[in-house]
Amino acid sequence: MSKMMYRDAVLSTIAEEMENDPSVVVLGEDVVGGMGTPGGPEAIGGIWSTSTGLFGKFGKDRVIDTPISESAIIGAAAGLALAGKRPIAELMFADFIGVSLDQIWNQIGKFRYMFGGKTRCPAVIRMAYGAGYNAAAQHSQSVHQILTGMPGLKVVMPSTPADVKGLLRTAIRDDDPVIFLEHKALYGVSGEVPDDPGFTIPFGHARLSRAGQDVTIVSSGLLLGFCEVVADKLAAEGIGCDVVDLRTTSPLDEETILDSVEVTGRLVVVDEAPPRCGLAADICALVAGKAFASLKAPPQAVTPPHTPIPFARELESAYLPSVDKIEAAVRKVLAWR
């Protein structure tokens, strides 16, 4: 095991896969950085430091610094993938799916089905998502519910450096298109990561990060850590929480969620995306439909309100799910009668 930051797990995994497979190609805005400037190539090295050094190592044909042209970035990834490469496209902010959505939704996500199953489109689209930096409405969003709703895409949301390593490796090697969502607030978080170059984590297999008999908490990404804080606090009171880290929202590991709720009878889903037509509502519906007899309380969703993300510190704090809000929801299902 090695201790590394979430962002370094991203970078090292990309570098290793590029080393192992000459068909792996990186493209995006400022993935090299400094092109056409007095500072020269790699003056930046990617704003999240997730592509630093790749240009020097693998050259301009495989590390393609693009203009600010998100449709062209994702479209080029589509073309690279159809032509046999394994592109890893970076959208600097997940919010920028808005200017590239046709290529994600109508193109990459549909090729295989529309073309009768004869195509492979092994594109990975990485993007930094999530609130907490007062970056306001257009640079803070969690977009997984939009993308999870699109058949043909796989959607991955790692919560730890180890999961980044195992899931990103799987994503790059996967023959289907994968959306890989990296939470901005996790980039600087450190954790133990397996050194085994064969370490991968399969999609559709949730991780039980805390085990308990009384309530099931389902989450992913940054908020998973908030759920663990709540679980640890309640454990001291003798209340046991199953904390389920989804890891991937498409495919969704229904079995782990249902198995847990069948034991606990209580469900809290914690999600950073807006509530309407969202992941939390989807999982509550899943449990209501398939584990109704096990339920001892109505499932609860902890999400932001149905508003754009506000700027001011007080407003963003009020907007986001917090440890306190999660704890309150857990206590509510525990107290239900």
Place this chain on the structure above:
Amino acid sequence: MQLSREALLRAYRQMKVIREFEERLHVEIMTGEIAGFTHLYSGQEAVAVGVCEHLDNADKIISTHRGHGHCLAKGCDVNGMMKEIWGSREGLCKGKGGSMHIADIDQGMLGANGIVGAGAPIAVGAALSAKIDGQGKVAITFSGDGACNQGTTFEAMNLAVVTQAPCVFVFENNHYSEHTGVDYAVGTAQDIASRAEAFGMKVWRADGTDFFAVHETMREVLAHVRAGNGPAAVEFDTERFFGHFEGDPQRYRGEGELDRIRETRDCLKKFRASVTGAGLLGDAELDAVDAEVLGQIEAAVEAARAAERPTAEDVLADVYIAY
């Protein structure tokens, strides 16, 4: 450069296959047997064939909603396409794609595309792949005078220039983006090629109803791009013999316009006049091709009618490779 008799006959045959494929669909669609939206390519055959005769399977093309001609010119199977348009599970895309989404990756055909302007960035990606491979292969995106107004096309042209991708932007100006005239929708006093030129690539222009003009122009364009000089663009002036979609009443056409373009701008008539006038091919051998192609299309329609229908279980197949 003079084409061999064999190459001339092949080109004529390819154009004729597209023409008869489309003319037959125009008839069959009226019977209600074919579902969905269909956009016919009749009139523009010289462009698809004049371009694709220069390509092999390792060269990629991406097409548009008006894609039958590009598919056929790039080597997609006539029967497989007809079955696809009929919605059969024996179709090229198992009845999942239909007219607007026919693809055959093995032939380097990356798909017709229902979204106007979507193809250009994808072609740049395929061109970047060719650049990595270093074998002198290219990717070509067909766009119309409609797609030339999409931001994706602009982004793609700039990205291609920035990355020096071996990509060719073929603009087929048939004067109508859906039901709107090019003089209105392309808001420049200059032509579409000039836009591409402004992005920093070399451009060509030619009469898209003249197979020989298209073919000779593409020889120059492809020599330029295959030699590693980055992307290029070509604007072909051409004609659309049918409406935007089948069923389009075409009230936007001028009086006598359709008769006039069929009379004076028909690439097949022009080809025949040219090769017979020059004594390269005779009317009798061209007539023989015509008859053979008509038989081939008839057989394709009969095969499509008789082909196996998809079942409800097929709905679930082929969303993912593994899920």
